[in-house]
Amino acid sequence: MPLTRHIKEFKIKNAKLKIIRHSGFGIIPVILSALIGLFSFGVALAEEFNVVVKQGDLVFQPDAITIQAGDTVMWTNKDDSHHTVAFEDASVKGSENIKHGGQFSIKFNKPGAYKYYCTYHRVFNMQGTISVK
Numbered sequence: 001m002p003l004t005r006h007i008k009e010f011k012i013k014n015a016k017l018k019i020i021r022h023s024g025f026g027i028i029p030v031i032l033s034a035l036i037g038l039f040s041f042g043v044a045l046a047e048e049f050n051v052v053v054k055q056g057d058l059v060f061q062p063d064a065i066t067i068q069a070g071d072t073v074m075w076t077n078k079d080d081s082h083h084t085v086a087f088e089d090a091s092v093k094g095s096e097n098i099k100h101g102g103q104f105s106i107k108f109n110k111p112g113a114y115k116y117y118c119t120y121h122r123v124f125n126m127q128g129t130i131s132v133k
């Protein structure tokens with residue numbers, strides 16, 4: 001009697017193990033497809049691009065960038081001088097004064113070529129273009 005009980009328990013344990021193993025492996029494709037889904041979704045996610053004004057430079061770097069509609073551009077002023085981001089297309093709202101360490105960002109939703117300049121240093125050709133595809 002004790003031996004049969006032992007066998008029965010063993011069989012039950014094995015059956016449980018099989019169920020656990022089965023469900024364990026079954027979940028891997030689910031996790032994988034979820035991860036692949038996340039990665040492919042990640043590719044479509046909007047990106048952020050950086051334009052910097054370096055110390056002592058009256059230049060936007062890079063001065064021309066190409067982005068996708070929905071992407072954001074962040075300008076950072078690392079110069080001691082103040083600067084602005086003003087668009088030739090007056091319908092695009094530019095920045096206020098950007099002090100040292102200050103930032104300004106815009107999300108571009110419509111395709112087009114957006115030319116901009118610094119109102120203080122336009123005479124020094126401080127300008128750039130954002131091409132939105």
Ligand SMILES: [Cu+2]
Pocket residue numbers: 058082083084118119120121126
């Ligand atoms: Cu400037």
